[in-house]
Amino acid sequence: MSYKIAVLIGSLRKDSYNRRLALALAALAPEEFVFEHLDIGQLPLYNQDDDDHQADAVVALKAAVEAADGLLFVTPEYNRSIPGVLKNALDQASRPWGKSSWQGKAAGVIGTSPSGVGTAIAQQHLRGVLVGQQVSVYAGPEVFLQFKDGLIDDKGHIDNEGTRKFLQGWVDGYVAWIKKLEA
Numbered sequence: 382m383s384y385k386i387a388v389l390i391g392s393l394r395k396d397s398y399n400r401r402l403a404l405a406l407a408a409l410a411p412e413e414f415v416f417e418h419l420d421i422g423q424l425p426l427y428n429q430d431d432d433d434h435q436a437d438a439v440v441a442l443k444a445a446v447e448a449a450d451g452l453l454f455v456t457p458e459y460n461r462s463i464p465g466v467l468k469n470a471l472d473q474a475s476r477p478w479g480k481s482s483w484q485g486k487a488a489g490v491i492g493t494s495p496s497g498v499g500t501a502i503a504q505q506h507l508r509g510v511l512v513g514q515q516v517s518v519y520a521g522p523e524v525f526l527q528f529k530d531g532l533i534d535d536k537g538h539i540d541n542e543g544t545r546k547f548l549q550g551w552v553d554g555y556v557a558w559i560k561k562l563e564a
């Protein structure tokens with residue numbers, strides 16, 4: 382059996398450290414886990430007036446989320462919360478009312494920042510949003526990864542053996558949890 386994981390990255394930056402982390406996590410997962418990065422940068426800004434005629438990009442986002450066996454959120458922290466682009470995606474796919482695409486999904490939450498405790502508050506906020514959408518959030522150890530120069534390259538290769546082992550443990554737990562939920 383294969384497992385489709387929809388990945389939502391909270392940064393649109395070309396050289397995003399969180400995109401690198403997402404690639405690294407995918408490389409640590411077993412082959413039967415297929416990771417698809419969802420493009421949330423193309424979404425219009427959420428406007429409730431559009432709920433009965435959602436843009437194609439929103440319809441596509443909802444379909445991808447609904448088709449996934451699991452979700453993976455990899456996000457930076459912007460001003461002590463989640464980036465607006467990610468909140469926009471969360472709001473878009475939560476509508477129309479009663480047809481949230483998030484409901485009943487399983488999600489891992491993780492993030493990296495150059496600052497020591499970076500992403501801790503963003504991750505807490507994100508968990509709150511997800512619980513409100515009745516998403517089950519992976520309850521493994523929280524990871525607030527401090528990004529240092531060269532830690533993960535743009536192909537997702539992890540340079541530091543300790544970091545690789547640490548992230549492998551997180552991925553193993555996440556993978557086992559998704560498998561258990563799908564069984």
Ligand SMILES: Cc1cc2nc3c(=O)[nH]c(=O)nc-3n(C[C@H](O)[C@H](O)[C@H](O)COP(=O)(O)O)c2cc1C
Nearest residue numbers: 392394397398399457458459460461494496499500
């Ligand atoms: C608008 C803005 C707000 C930020 N606020 C925070 C913050 O609250 N906490 C933090 O640790 N880093 C903060 N940063 C720094 C980011 O962690 C850093 O830019 C990081 O590299 C962004 O993730 P990315 O590399 O995936 O784009 C902020 C950056 C920006 C652009």
